[in-house]
Amino acid sequence: xxxxxxxxxxxxxxxxxxxxxxxxxxxxxxxxIMGPSGxxxxxxxxxxxxxxxxxxxxxxxxxxxxxxxxxxESALYRSSNIGFVFQDHLLLPHLTVRxxxxxxxxxxxxxxxxxxxxxxxxFTLMRKTGIxxxxxxxxxxxxxxxxxxxxxxxxxxxxxxxxxxDEPTGSLDADNAEIMGELLSEMNSELGIxxxxxxxxxxxxxxxxxxxILGHGKLI
Numbered sequence: 001x002x003x004x005x006x007x008x009x010x011x012x013x014x015x016x017x018x019x020x021x022x023x024x025x026x027x028x029x030x031x032x033i034m035g036p037s038g039x040x041x042x043x044x045x046x047x048x049x050x051x052x053x054x055x056x057x058x059x060x061x062x063x064x065x066x067x068x069x070x071x072x073e074s075a076l077y078r079s080s081n082i083g084f085v086f087q088d089h090l091l092l093p094h095l096t097v098r099x100x101x102x103x104x105x106x107x108x109x110x111x112x113x114x115x116x117x118x119x120x121x122x123f124t125l126m127r128k129t130g131i132x133x134x135x136x137x138x139x140x141x142x143x144x145x146x147x148x149x150x151x152x153x154x155x156x157x158x159x160x161x162x163x164x165x166d167e168p169t170g171s172l173d174a175d176n177a178e179i180m181g182e183l184l185s186e187m188n189s190e191l192g193i194x195x196x197x198x199x200x201x202x203x204x205x206x207x208x209x210x211x212x213i214l215g216h217g218k219l220i
Contacts, residue, residue, distance in 0.1 A: 001027045001194060002048065002162065007057035008217075009043055017043050018054070019217025027161070030188050030195040032205035035214035041198035044214065045164050048196065049082050050074040079104065083155030083193070087167035089147040091139040091154075098135040101126070101154045118157055125153045129183055145176030152183060162194045163187065169204055181207050 002025040009018040017040040025031060033041050046052040047059070050069060059067040066077060078084075091100045105118050126132040129149045139147055148168065155163060165184065169177035181204045188195050197208060205211045212219045 001025055001029075001062060003058075003060045004048070005058040005060075007044075007047060007054045007059070009040070009047065009052070009054045014038070016217055018047075020057070021214075021218055023212075023219055025162075025194060025196065027194055028188070028192055029210065030185070030197075030208040032197045032199055032208040032211045033214055033219070034199060034202075034205055034211060037200075039214045040217065041214055042166055045166050045196070045198050048162070049084060049164050050077055079158060081161045083158070083160035083163040085148075085151055085155050085163065085165040085168045087170040089139070089144075089151040091147055091150060093139050096136050096138055097131065097142065097150050100139065101150060101157060104154060104158050118159075121159075122153060122157045125156055126150075128186075129153055143176075145172055145179065148172060148176070148180055149183065152180070152187075156187065156191070156193070159191075160193065162196060165195065165197045165199075167199055168197065169199070169201055177201065177204070180204075 004021065004023040007018050007021045008016070010016045021044070033044065035041055043052060047054050050066065054067065057067070058065060061081065069077060101122050102119060105115050123132065126135065129152065131146055131149050131153070134142055134146055134150070168184065169180050172180060184195060185207050187193050195208065197204065199205055
């Protein structure tokens with residue numbers, strides 16, 4: 001499904017972060033990427049999601065070379081194929097939980113019927129993740145664990161092929177981290193979504209089929 005070949009990325013202040021890195025991910029994979037802070041995990045996730053461009057190398061998705069997509073093509077790739085979950089939920093404080101979750105639907109050109117179907121599926125996911133009763137609440141009035149579950153549902157409403165989760169349990173207590181880990185595994189098994197996680201958590205990594213370590217710019 002996804003292939004990265006000889007990806008390099010450097011920054012003026014940090015120097016070389018990714019050094020001829022290669023990675024293959026098949027449909028339905030669950031992959032944890034571990035490594036110390038500053039090793040480039042977030043940079044790698046951003047490159048997969050076309051939020052950043054590598055300095056060199058090739059990225060292919062479903063056989064298509066996507067590295068040189070322009071801004072519009074990159075945005076369409078993300079909205080159609082990629083779901084993001086970050087350490088901080090990034091819910092907009094002035095929107096309700098429901099409005100936050102449905103935001104990605106607005107990014108795609110689709111018929112009213114298609115949008116309505118996705119809304120119904122979003123409510124199904126809200127029930128599955130235990131946040132359906134929070135629909136009308138604002139992010140500032142719910143717990144961190146509930147907000148992170150809302151962020152997960154938001155990432156799934158457009159039925160992405162790949163879910164990129166960057167430290168999804170990093171800001172959660174042990175109980176909520178366990179809940180999030182179980183939910184991620186369920187989304188993979190029930191919906192067939194490919195998971196790529198960047199994490200410091202051995203427990204979360206243990207729920208994935210593969211774990212790779214990022215260090216000195218390379219994955220092992």
